Amino acid sequence: MIEKDLGFVLRRYNFRETSLIATLYTSRFGKIRGIFKGFYTSKREFSSTLDIFTLNEFVFYPKRSEIWLVSFADLILDYSFLRETISKARLGALFLKLIDRTMQLWDRNFFVFHLFKDCLYWLNQKEELKTSYIFLIKFLALCGFRPQLNHCLTCEVELKEKAFFNTSRGGLICKNCYGSFNFSYEISKETILSFLYIQETTFPQVLRLALTLNCRKEMDYILREFFLHHLEFDIFPGFPLPAPQEEELLALPPAERVAASKRGVYCG
Ligand SMILES: [Zn+2]
Numbered sequence: 001m002i003e004k005d006l007g008f009v010l011r012r013y014n015f016r017e018t019s020l021i022a023t024l025y026t027s028r029f030g031k032i033r034g035i036f037k038g039f040y041t042s043k044r045e046f047s048s049t050l051d052i053f054t055l056n057e058f059v060f061y062p063k064r065s066e067i068w069l070v071s072f073a074d075l076i077l078d079y080s081f082l083r084e085t086i087s088k089a090r091l092g093a094l095f096l097k098l099i100d101r102t103m104q105l106w107d108r109n110f111f112v113f114h115l116f117k118d119c120l121y122w123l124n125q126k127e128e129l130k131t132s133y134i135f136l137i138k139f140l141a142l143c144g145f146r147p148q149l150n151h152c153l154t155c156e157v158e159l160k161e162k163a164f165f166n167t168s169r170g171g172l173i174c175k176n177c178y179g180s181f182n183f184s185y186e187i188s189k190e191t192i193l194s195f196l197y198i199q200e201t202t203f204p205q206v207l208r209l210a211l212t213l214n215c216r217k218e219m220d221y222i223l224r225e226f227f228l229h230h231l232e233f234d235i236f237p238g239f240p241l242p243a244p245q246e247e248e249l250l251a252l253p254p255a256e257r258v259a260a261s262k263r264g265v266y267c268g
Helices: 086-102 111-125 128-142 189-201 215-230 246-250 253-260
Strands: 003-015 021-028 030-036 054-060 065-079 163-166 170-172 183-187
Touching: 003 030, 003 086, 003 111, 021 086, 021 128, 030 054, 086 111, 086 128, 111 128, 128 189, 163 215, 183 215, 189 215, 246 253
Parallel strands: 030 065
Antiparallel strands: 003 021, 003 054, 021 030, 054 065, 163 170, 163 183
């Protein structure tokens, strides 16, 4: 049966003289692999350059074999801003690589598609810093790897103050149970609430959240450990963004400090 869908180009390579094989992340079919026969022969059916990151409309023929025939590709959005700023390119590449590595072929996830689309949009709206945390936190939840942050993993008491993150258990331990876990990292209540706010709030409201340097430091720890341990994926060096240290920022004249805070570098 013939199908039409929107999809991002995640990866591509040339096939024989004139054709192209690409990995796409589509809205309704999830990750698919497609062959574009005659792509380099200027076929009218392929009006898109099919660059990495581009969003296109595709017509294809789903079947049991791994590679599907794609008969039509029309460019919808090219996200060329990603090629103009290194930090944005790096974050976009991190999002794309995570989707490609984590999502299985034909594993449909409409919400991952829209998270990627929304985050690329907000990356272009000078919201790099927050968008990067929002993508990673929401992506984990959508893939079924939601860190347990509401209750202590051991005694199940509701967490009302600071707690301790335990990587192998994938969540928080209260101060009373902390003694029995050797490798746990203290997390402030502010960070726990920020993490939960991001998990539960949609765009654009989620961007209202202010992230202090301490909150970012603790989120960096949780995210890096969680991705490494549960998805075997190191989110560094693509993350976090280069940002001034608190001391550097305080050394700035007040006007520049305000400008830096407006850029979202520091939201204390
Ligand atoms: Zn406990």
